[in-house]
Amino acid sequence: MAATEAAMASSSLSLETDTAPVLESAGTAAATAAISPATAAGATTEDPDTKSAMANKLLSxxxxxxxxxPKGPTSAELLNRLKEKLLAEAGMPLPKCNKRKKQTFKxxxxxxxxxxxxxxxxxGVGRGTKMLTSMLSGTKRYIATGELGKATDTLDSTGKVTEEKPYDKITxxxxxxxxxxxxxxxxxxPPLYSALKKDGQRLSTLMKRGEAVEAKPARPVTVYSISLQKFQPPFFTLDVECGGGFYIRSLVSDxxxxxxxxxxxxxLTxxxxxxFTLEDHALPEEKWTIDDIAQALELCSSLLPEETGLKKPKPEEPKEEKEESKEQALSCECVSLNEVKVEENVIQTC
Known part of the structure; x- marks a missing residue:
């Protein structure tokens, strides 16, 4: 600790985080080597102009x-992870809820x-969030592996077994x-454990609380194709192409x-x-960078029908307003769309 203080005093440095570069001097190397890992993680040698450029690119x-x-996180948790990585790369702080502040990143x-x-x-990012509704009505394709002989309360392997029946005679x-x-x-x-709502709350949330929940009535859905890929009792694998609002868990149970x-x-995959296909278009987490996403957006724009194209951006704000906005904390809007009643399931968070 004494060595650290001596090194920092001899170099006359003021180490700052996020926006200020570390000044070059004869004592810089010693100071950098002597500070703790936690302090080093907070310091940055990146040019503030570069940070500003990345922030502008993110907002564009x-x-x-x-x-x-991957398996494990919910879709909302994964979206938050993506958001945090992008904000960190741009050198921007995580947003705090402030309804009075104009939303700048969606x-x-x-x-x-x-x-x-x-x-x-x-x-969807930016104005692309308005295009997500059309994604719900499009076709989806799944590879699902079912297990015969066991029923669960969630209709998948994460739930409690509620029934067991023989399956040895099934071919x-x-x-x-x-x-x-x-x-x-x-x-x-639809399954009881789902994002469908009762009195404004998800059925899955009510079920986890132990509250009595009645099944939603049957509703029309569309299956374009379904085929058996593999059968090795008690397991069977299906390739299913379906429309919006379809539940693979209900299919396997039925x-x-x-x-x-x-x-x-x-x-379930x-x-x-x-x-968008898993093989050609889905970015793995190591490619969740501003540049990789910018390239993906350019590629994916050619896949979408012209009628869903983005509107032209509004005229740029005056330079002085831009400079002022750099000093403000970023506001962020997260939008999550479920399979039904999309207009009622828009969630705004920070």
């Missing part, structure tokens, strides 16, 4: 792209994936023979019942949403 991002969601996702699921998650031909019943325009009862048994989802 507009459009829709896709990220690769980010949102369209089409929630369960925490146990992985795959394509569509994200591959049996499964293939009933898939036609789940193709086309069909009626489907298939189990149709086979005089029961079933739950063991693994969304491989496609709208024009």
């Amino acid at each position: 991002l507009n459009g829709v792209f896709a990220v690769h969601k 980010i949102g996702h369209g089409g929630t994936l369960d925490s146990a699921a992985k795959g394509v998650l569509v994200v 591959q031909e049996d499964i293939e023979g009933i898939l036609q019943k789940f193709t086309g325009n069909i009626m489907q009862v 298939i189990g019942k149709e086979l005089s048994s029961c079933a739950n989802v063991l693994e 969304r491989t496609k949403q709208g024009p």
Whole structure:
């Protein structure tokens, strides 16, 4: 500690975070080496003009792209992780809620994936958040692995087993023979553990509290194609292409019942949403950078129909207003769109 103080005193440096560069002097190397890792993490040698340029580039991002969601986090948690990485790269502080302050940066996702699921998650930034609604009505494709013989309260492997039935007599031909019943325009009862709401609260939240929840009535959904990819009892793998509002967990559960048994989802991967595919368009976390997202937005803009194109940006604000805005904390709006009643499920947070 004494060595640290001596080194810093001899160099006459004032180490600051985020916006101020470390001045070059004969004692700089000694001072940098002597300070604690925590202090070093807060210091930066980056030119403030570079930080300003990155911040401006972040705020100029507009459009829709896709990220690769892993198993574990919820879609909202993943969006927050993405937001924090971008703000950190731009050298901008995390926003604080202030409804009076003009929103300057918007980010949102369209089409929630369960925490146990992985795959394509569509994200909108800037004016692109207004395009997320169209993503919900587009087609989606999933690879789902079901487990015969067990039913759970969540309809997937994360829930409590509520029923067990034999499955040893079920054959591959049996499964293939009933898939036609789940193709086309069909009626489907949504899971109790879902983002659907009752009295303004999600059914999944009410269920976790132990409150009694009635199942929502069956509603029309569309399955464009469904095929059996693999059958190794008790597991079976499906390739499903469907429209908005469709629940794979309900499908797998219904298939189990149709086979005089029961079933739950063991693994679920969304491989496609709208024009975005997991293989070609979904950015892994190591590419969640401002430059990589800018490139992805440029690529993805060619995938979207012309009628969903972004409007021209408003005229630039005067230079003096720009300079003033650099000194202000960034305001941020996060938008989350669920599969139903989109207009009622816009969530604004900071």
